[in-house]
Amino acid sequence: MSPRRRRIPLGSPLHLLLTACSFALAGYAGVRLLADDWFGVALWFVGAALLHDLVLLPLYASADRALVRGLRVAGRGEWIPYVRVPAALSGLLLLVWFPLISGSVARRYRSATGLSADGFAARWLLITAVLFGASALLLAVRLRRATKQRPPAAH
């Protein structure tokens, strides 16, 4: 039995050149990034990956699964994007502004800016409500249009 020759998947010379350049750039960036507090940087990179894979991914993946299954079972498959998108956008805002929304940096914020750290959670909830409201409105418009375009019942 002759073993099939393993072909190394190389691209065209231009492709190779671009890949080599991108490795060089990434290497330079890596060296500069790790120059000062390499441990802190590594901690953030590895910690973020671990936190995402072990905590965030199971949370949002299972929530999304439950949503999709639930809506499909209830026969409302076309509602899926109208619930997903506002939920995901709201989750994005929560992720980006988590320290202020959760109030964990309230004292430091007040000390640095002279402003009060109250109200961030309330404003995030308000934005979430507006996102879901707008999505519900779009869904209602779409359903109404679909109802209007329904072919008349055959007699």
Add this chain to the structure above:
Amino acid sequence: MPKRSRPPSRERWSPPRPDTPTVSRRGALAFVGGGSLLLFLTTAGQSADGLLRRTALLAPRGGPDPGTGPNGFQINKTARYAGIRTAETSREAWRLVVTGRTGTVRLGRDDLLRLPLHSASLPIACVEGWSTSDQWWRGVRLLDLAALVGHDDPPDVFVESLQRRGAFRHAALRANQVADPRSLLALYVNGEELSPDHGHPARVIVPAAPGVLNTKWVARMTFGDL
């Protein structure tokens, strides 16, 4: 001799029982773009004033101003955060130490007020991603301070603050920044003395420089090539 047959790579790497798709490729890209747009819309207001600043709903500098009146614009690092004590900024205690070619000069607030005062309308643009609009600063030109210590041709300057910790308690300014007639050691803003949170008794204000170079609570300035 039978050849081992492998299925084509497309079949080897695709899932055996794929779920029904819930979002198209276009939809996924549109979502990413929409998320980016949402973040932009809820952050961009940080660089505006008035009602537009309020649209930055979740950004750190999006809310109301920290005070009213001439000193009421956005603060970065209050006096308390920087550990500035009123004892060291009082009229009797505070002295600006200016060093240059001809030696060292110690100036109190009254000495500074005897020097010619100039005005400049300059904003504060912070590296954190927010800005204030133009404020009306009044103080001594950096040019004149350089001349006081024997530098008629403005050199670089190393500015040090009363702030004890933090990476930006000192800043280096280049000769062209010192030479600009709008670069001031500000003593007044918008017609009023600087408040403690804005750098009382004196702060540097330089055009077209990030906010971290506009050192507050200035204590020492060393002119010379850096």
